[in-house]
Amino acid sequence: MAIEKVRQHLAQWHVEHKIQELEESSATVELAAQALGCEPERIAKTLSFLVDGKAILIVAAGDAKIDNTKYKALFGTKAKMLAKEDVEEKIGHEVGGVCPFGVNEDVSIYLDESLKRFTTVFPACGSSNSAIEVTVSELETYTPYKEWVDVCKGWQP
Numbered sequence: 001m002a003i004e005k006v007r008q009h010l011a012q013w014h015v016e017h018k019i020q021e022l023e024e025s026s027a028t029v030e031l032a033a034q035a036l037g038c039e040p041e042r043i044a045k046t047l048s049f050l051v052d053g054k055a056i057l058i059v060a061a062g063d064a065k066i067d068n069t070k071y072k073a074l075f076g077t078k079a080k081m082l083a084k085e086d087v088e089e090k091i092g093h094e095v096g097g098v099c100p101f102g103v104n105e106d107v108s109i110y111l112d113e114s115l116k117r118f119t120t121v122f123p124a125c126g127s128s129n130s131a132i133e134v135t136v137s138e139l140e141t142y143t144p145y146k147e148w149v150d151v152c153k154g155w156q157p
Helices: 002-011 029-036 068-075 084-091 113-117 136-142
Strands: 043-051 054-061 108-112 120-123 147-149
Touching (some): 043 084, 054 084, 108 113, 113 136, 120 136
Parallel strands (some): 043 120, 054 108
Antiparallel strands (some): 043 054
16 A cells, blocks of 8 residues: 555654645545645645656646746646556555655656645645644655756646
8 A cells, every 4th residue: 555655664763653644535635725724825735757768757836837847848748637547556655645655666746836835745645634734844855856946837826
């Protein structure tokens, strides 16, 4: 089960006990915000894309949307999300629980600038009813990310 992979991953920092398993679904930004009692923009959504045949993840604020121009400038291709049926195989988590923790080794992870405006954010933890509250610094520590990127729009004041 993917949440167990996430637990094992987070155990390296002794924070696996911080994972919240919720009674209700947290599979979308709106559902997660409602279940956690926080603003939707503080949900750290993890989006799955295909670049040159390889899976990548972009972790962004709940109110951010991919800016196709910025995305293409950075990755050299149009933003193409992974097909729902390919997500679990390529990432290691099912849709609704995709997160930057405990993913398949060949997946590149990027953190979007939209997250930096918050003290804490809530990424999923491998299932459609889990999350963890982390600081942005902790997110950096717990995530084997490649780099911070600026590929989103709609979140700036």
